[in-house]
Amino acid sequence: MKYFILMWFLLIYYSGFTINPDNDLYSNKSISEVLEKQSFLTSFIEEDQLYLNIPNQLIGKSILFVRYDQSQEFKYMQVVWARLNDKILLKIPRIQSSAGNIIPLNDNPSLRENIMAVFPINKEYSNSMGYCVNITNLVLNQGIEWTPGFSETLKPKLSFLEQVKNLHNEVIIRTKRGLVINQSKVVIPVHFSFCALPELMKPRKFDYRMGFFNEEKNSISHGMKNTKANIIRWRIEKRNKNKKISVPIKPITFILSPEIPEKWRPYVKAGIESWLPAFESAGFKDALVVKEVDSLNYWQTYSVNSSIVHWGDYRNVRGFEDAGGGTVLDIIDLRSGEILKADIHLGATLQKLADMYFLRCAPLDKRAHKYPFPDDLMGELIKSLTAHEAGHAFGIMDNNFGEYSYPFEMMNDRNWLKKMGHTPSIMTYARHNNIAQPKDSIPASLLIQKVGPTDVYYIKWAYTSFPNTVSINAELVELERIIRMQDSIPWYRYNNGNYEVVGPGCTNEVVDNDDPIKSAEMALKNLKRVIALIPKVNYGQTDNARVERLYKKTLELWYHHMRHVLSLVGGYDIHYKAISQGGSIYTPINWEQQEAAIGFLVKNAFNPPYWLVNPEFGYKINYSVYPDKILDYQQRILFELLRPQRMKRLEQMEKINGFEGATGRFLQVLQLGLFDELNQDLEVVEARKQEIQNTFIDKMVWVIKQRREHVNADDKINDYTDYSRGLILEQLIFLKESLEEKLKMEIRKKTIGHWKLCLMTLNEAKKK
Numbered sequence: 001m002k003y004f005i006l007m008w009f010l011l012i013y014y015s016g017f018t019i020n021p022d023n024d025l026y027s028n029k030s031i032s033e034v035l036e037k038q039s040f041l042t043s044f045i046e047e048d049q050l051y052l053n054i055p056n057q058l059i060g061k062s063i064l065f066v067r068y069d070q071s072q073e074f075k076y077m078q079v080v081w082a083r084l085n086d087k088i089l090l091k092i093p094r095i096q097s098s099a100g101n102i103i104p105l106n107d108n109p110s111l112r113e114n115i116m117a118v119f120p121i122n123k124e125y126s127n128s129m130g131y132c133v134n135i136t137n138l139v140l141n142q143g144i145e146w147t148p149g150f151s152e153t154l155k156p157k158l159s160f161l162e163q164v165k166n167l168h169n170e171v172i173i174r175t176k177r178g179l180v181i182n183q184s185k186v187v188i189p190v191h192f193s194f195c196a197l198p199e200l201m202k203p204r205k206f207d208y209r210m211g212f213f214n215e216e217k218n219s220i221s222h223g224m225k226n227t228k229a230n231i232i233r234w235r236i237e238k239r240n241k242n243k244k245i246s247v248p249i250k251p252i253t254f255i256l257s258p259e260i261p262e263k264w265r266p267y268v269k270a271g272i273e274s275w276l277p278a279f280e281s282a283g284f285k286d287a288l289v290v291k292e293v294d295s296l297n298y299w300q301t302y303s304v305n306s307s308i309v310h311w312g313d314y315r316n317v318r319g320f321e322d323a324g325g326g327t328v329l330d331i332i333d334l335r336s337g338e339i340l341k342a343d344i345h346l347g348a349t350l351q352k353l354a355d356m357y358f359l360r361c362a363p364l365d366k367r368a369h370k371y372p373f374p375d376d377l378m379g380e381l382i383k384s385l386t387a388h389e390a391g392h393a394f395g396i397m398d399n400n401f402g403e404y405s406y407p408f409e410m411m412n413d414r415n416w417l418k419k420m421g422h423t424p425s426i427m428t429y430a431r432h433n434n435i436a437q438p439k440d441s442i443p444a445s446l447l448i449q450k451v452g453p454t455d456v457y458y459i460k461w462a463y464t465s466f467p468n469t470v471s472i473n474a475e476l477v478e479l480e481r482i483i484r485m486q487d488s489i490p491w492y493r494y495n496n497g498n499y500e501v502v503g504p505g506c507t508n509e510v511v512d513n514d515d516p517i518k519s520a521e522m523a524l525k526n527l528k529r530v531i532a533l534i535p536k537v538n539y540g541q542t543d544n545a546r547v548e549r550l551y552k553k554t555l556e557l558w559y560h561h562m563r564h565v566l567s568l569v570g571g572y573d574i575h576y577k578a579i580s581q582g583g584s585i586y587t588p589i590n591w592e593q594q595e596a597a598i599g600f601l602v603k604n605a606f607n608p609p610y611w612l613v614n615p616e617f618g619y620k621i622n623y624s625v626y627p628d629k630i631l632d633y634q635q636r637i638l639f640e641l642l643r644p645q646r647m648k649r650l651e652q653m654e655k656i657n658g659f660e661g662a663t664g665r666f667l668q669v670l671q672l673g674l675f676d677e678l679n680q681d682l683e684v685v686e687a688r689k690q691e692i693q694n695t696f697i698d699k700m701v702w703v704i705k706q707r708r709e710h711v712n713a714d715d716k717i718n719d720y721t722d723y724s725r726g727l728i729l730e731q732l733i734f735l736k737e738s739l740e741e742k743l744k745m746e747i748r749k750k751t752i753g754h755w756k757l758c759l760m761t762l763n764e765a766k767k768k
Contacts, residue, residue, distance in 0.1 A: 041171045041194050043164045050139060050161055050173065051122065052194075054081050054088065055130040062093065064195040064340075066331060067146060068302045069177075070188055074329045074341075075146035078197070079116065088133045090117040095334045098203045099228040103216065103334055106148045117142065136161070139175055139192050153180035158187050165299045169196035172302055191302040201338040203230040204462055209483055209576040211397045211427070211494040212462060215337040224576060224585070230337030232330070232395040233462050236284060241467055245285050252307075253289040254344065254393075258296055259311045265292055267379035268309060268346065271386025274451045275394065278459035304331055304341045307393070309386070312347035322355070322549065324348045326385050328392040342393035346385055353381040355550060357448075358537070359557050360434035363529035365444040371537050371546065377444070384426070384448050391427045391455060395462060399498070401425035402454045402491030403512035404505035404573060411513060411522075412440040422446075422511055424454035424491035429508035435522045438529075457485070457492050486575065495574040500645055501563075503571035503589065509560035516568055517593075517600050520561040524604065527561075530554055531615050544621050551615065552629065558612060559633040562605040566637060568597035569666065570646040570653070588653045591662065595669055602673030605637050606692050613688075631688050635695050641670065642699055645717065647724045664727045671696070671731050677751075678738050684750045697735070697758055700728050701765040736762045 041063075042053045059081050066076040082089045092114040095103040105111045117138050125132035138144075140159040143151060158178025165172045170193060177190040206214045208224055212231035238246035254272055256265055269290040279287035290309075300306050314324035324347035331341040354373050362368040367377045392398070402424035410416040411433065423430035432449055436442040461482045466475045486492045497506025504516050513519055531554060538546045571594070572586040613630055640646070650666055653659040674696055677685050685693070703720050710716045720728075739759045743752070 040169045040196055042166045043171045043173065045161055045164055048136075048161060049134055050136045050164065051125065051132055052135050052171070053125070053130055053132050058130075059083055062197055064193075064197060064304065064331070065090075066193045066195060066304065067144070068191040068193075072327055072329065072345075074331050074343075075150070076331050077146065078334060080113075083121075083131070086121050088119045088121055088131055089115055090119070090138070091115055097215070097228070097230065097334065098200060098336045099205060099230045101228045106145075116144065139173055139190075140177070155179060155185055158185065162189075163298075167299065167303060167305075170194070170303060170305070172299055174298055174302075191298065193302060193304065195304045195340075197333060197335075198235070198338065198340070201235045201333065201336040203336045204233060204479075205229070206231050207479075207483065209486065209494060210458060210461055211399050211401060211496075212395050212458070213397055215332050215334050217332070231462060232332050232337045232339050234339045234394065236279075236287060236463060236465075238283065238465060241465075245280060245283055247286050248284050251287055251289045252394075253291065254307050254309050255291045255293055255296065255300070256309050257301075257311060258294060260309065260346075261311075263375060264379060264382050267383040268386045271383040272309075272344075272390045274383070274387045275390055275455070275459065278451065278456040279463060281456050281460045282463035283465060284463070307342045307344075309344045310346065312345055312349075314347055314349050321349055321351050324352065326389040328389055330393070339393075339395065344386070344389045344393055346382070346389065348385055350378060353385065354378065355553055357381055357432055358533075358550065359530055359553055360432045360526070361444070361447045362533050362537075363438055363526045364434075364436060364442060364447055367444065369533060369536065380445070380448050384450060387426050387451050388449075391451075394459065396427050396455070396458055398427060398429070400495045400506050400508075400512075401428050401458075402493055403428060403430070403507070404503065404514055404516075405490035405493070406513045408435075408513045408515035408518050411435040411511065411519070412437065412442060414442060414446065417442065417446040421450055421452040423449060424452045425458075426451045426455055428512065430512050431509060433511055434526050435511045435513070435519055437522060437525065454491055457482075457489075484581075487577075487581070490575070493575055495576065501567050502586070502649070503573055504564060504567040505574050507560075507564045507567050509557070510564045516564045517596060520565050520600070520604070523561050524558075524609070527554060527558060528609070528611050531611055534615070535617050544617075547617055548621060551617075555612070555629050555633065558608075559636070562601060562633070562637050563640070565597050565600050566605075566640060569594050569641060570649040572649070588656060588659060591659060591665075594662075594666070598666070598669050598673060601637065601641070602670075602676070606634060606674060606689065607686075608634075625687075628688070631691055634688065634692055638692060638695055639699065642696075642703070644720045644724070647720060651721065651723060663724060664730070667727055667731045671735060675735065675738070678742050682751070685754055690754050693754075693758060694761065697732070697761050700732055701761065703728050704732070704765070732762060732765075 039055060039057065041055075041058065044051055062078045062080055064076055065079045066074060068074060077092055078095055080091045080093050082091055092105060094105045094112055097103050105114055117135075119133035119135065122132040122134060140161065141154065141156045143154060145151070155178030158176075160176055162174040162176060164174070173192040175190050175192065176187050178185065178187050180186075205226070206212070206229040207226055210231070212233070214229040215232055216229070217232075234252050236248045236250070236252060239249050240246040256268060260268060269292075272290050273288055276286070276288055296308070301308055312324055314320040326347055327345050329343045329345065330339055332338065333340055350372070354368075354371065357365075357373070357377070358368050365377070367374055372378070373381075406420070406422070406424065410420070411422055412435070417433070422433040422435065426449055430449060433442070433447045436447070461479060464478075464482075466478070493505075495502075495505055497508075501507060505512070510523065511519060531551075534547055534550045534554070537550070538544065568589050571589045573589065575583070575585060575587070577583065577585060608630060647663060650663040653662045674693055677689075704725055706720055706725070708719075710719055736759065739755055739762070742755055743759065
């Protein structure tokens with residue numbers, strides 16, 4: 001009877017849903033040989049039930065359990081099968097990192113392991129060489145906490161198994177899962193897989209001065225310290241270890257999804273391959289392989305051994321024409337930081353890519369004067385997008401790399417742009433070059449953001465391999481030498497500007513160089529040209545949607561340039577370093593530049609140019625001052641100028657020679673600029689300027705009246721210090737006196753109401 005059951009079980013294997021046709025492990029073998037050869041899990045479906053065979057040698061060994069769904073991340077964890085009497089347990093252990101510490105479970109240091117599921121051993125299909133369990137409930141009905149706090153509302157009656165596949169060291173399960181999403185019942189494809197973990201890769205230790213993800217990606221924040229962790233990177237090893245440059249044993253390989261239109265595939269391929277010189281600097285020739293395929297099945301797509309480049313879901317979907325952005329979904333071996341799989345999603349729509357280029361480069365590239373753009377231009381934009389996302393696939397973060405370091409005067413120098421680019425890294429959000437002017441005649445190929453010298457530098461640090469003859473000490477010395485190149489080459493420096501824009505090196509969306517004011521001046525000249533081009537690219541359209549969209553985005557870009565200049569005020573130049581290196585991490589921007597920045601904002605942000613606020617096409621598409629996006633941005637700039645974080649940075653600067661009284665001087669210069677009409681004989685204060693002035697008074701009064709609610713230092717991030725509040729009150733007293741003096745003078749009726757309203761707000765604040 002037992003022999004019959006085993007024979008029947010093998011027939012199920014041969015039926016097609018469990019055996020990889022390319023794997024001859026099972027052909028022409030006896031039953032005992034098959035069971036002895038089974039080194040990893042295998043599975044089969046019988047009567048809508050999913051069974052998993054677990055060989056003895058896998059008990060107690062860590063493997064990967066993965067879920068692939070429609071979200072913007074892969075969900076995975078390391079699990080262990082264990083036997084307890086007549087049951088099999090699926091455990092989640094905490095992970096011993098090769099960095100030298102333990103990655104805790106659910107941020108709980110005392111939790112050594114957790115039990116995800118308990119399965120009765122199916123004695124009918126089990127034998128002395130392994131165990132069989134029914135895992136149907138696990139993949140269809142059980143809520144699994146993939147990450148702390150993760151949950152979903154299941155609809156088990158809508159869930160069912162579709163197919164399973166046994167691959168080498170991997171089992172993939174295809175299901176349809178019933179869920180409640182946005183209060184609606186939906187059925188989505190969800191794939192689960194169990195995968196073998198590779199031998200432990202030699203890690204590269206995390207260093208906060210280098211912009212690489214750690215193995216837990218964004219789940220922990222290291223700040224400015226080298227917490228024990230590993231960076232994420234691919235396992236890439238030289239075929240000839242004695243050569244300075246060698247082909248790898250196994251190159252990093254990406255497969256282009258067939259959904260990518262054929263005409264764009266060469267550009268996607270070129271975007272990934274633009275990193276080849278960077279890997280060559282680390283000692284690897286032909287480190288990257290990009291494959292095109294005519295078809296791609298589920299098992300290839302959802303295998304941990306395949307990294308796929310996807311085209312994205314937003315294109316040609318109504319309501320999402322301007323949506324999306326690229327991203328990378330990856331699977332990491334948490335023990336070492338090894339990247340096992342990295343899928344690139346090129347989510348940005350063609351319209352979004354085209355608009356971004358039009359706003360910045362249309363005055364410099366005639367190809368952008370007509371929508372849709374020609375294929376060669378769109379292809380270059382797709383190449384740039386792909387190169388950026390490929391950087392993430394290699395482990396590099398989004399952030400600020402070498403910003404506020406390139407010389408401004410080189411932004412229109414052809415030789416510099418050809419060699420260095422207009423931004424040192426493809427991983428910044430500098431976008432395309434809108435600083436060059438038409439008279440510079442910069443070739444269009446030099447306007448688009450590309451892989452730069454800083455990217456080469458980071459790949460060299462992360463991927464350079466060392467022969468076994470090199471000691472760990474010598475390896476660390478060499479890696480530190482590479483990092484210390486930042487001392488003399490400022491565009492190699494990294495800083496994390498996600499939490500606070502500490503200075504001009506932390507800004508996004510604008511071309512970064514060492515003179516934000518001149519940069520903004522050049523950008524404004526091109527924005528004026530863009531405004532003039534907007535009606536022309538709408539030619540032939542039966543509505544004004546393109547005009548409205550591009551004008552709205554032009555205002556947004558104008559806002560980003562104002563923020564870039566604003567970052568100088570209370571701003572620092574940043575260079576991450578150890579205290580033993582000498583010099584400071586934070587060097588304040590000189591006061592002359594800060595004061596010049598305030599003057600620039602008064603002139604260009606709070607008194608914006610006529611061509612921006614009143615374009616010729618404006619009266620054709622607007623019927624009300626609502627919604628006023630310009631005022632929106634102006635008020636944001638004002639609030640950002642008066643943020644408590646900025647005030648505290650200015651207070652800190654006052655401890656440095658040459659910055660005495662910086663906070664008071666800042667408030668004084670800003671207030672005088674905002675209320676410059678008090679010293680001029682103007683017939684009227686422009687409507688938006690009136691709102692800005694009243695917004696300033698409201699904000700200053702609010703700061704003075706802020707209640708003292710926090711004692712804990714860490715809770716005071718949004719609290720103003722009493723020192724700043726005193727200086728603010730001093731300025732408001734001066735403003736009140738100036739208003740009263742103004743009202744004593746003979747002024748025109750168009751202005752008197754506004755000034756009295758300002759004074760009334762101040763007087764009411766005094767009463768309260």
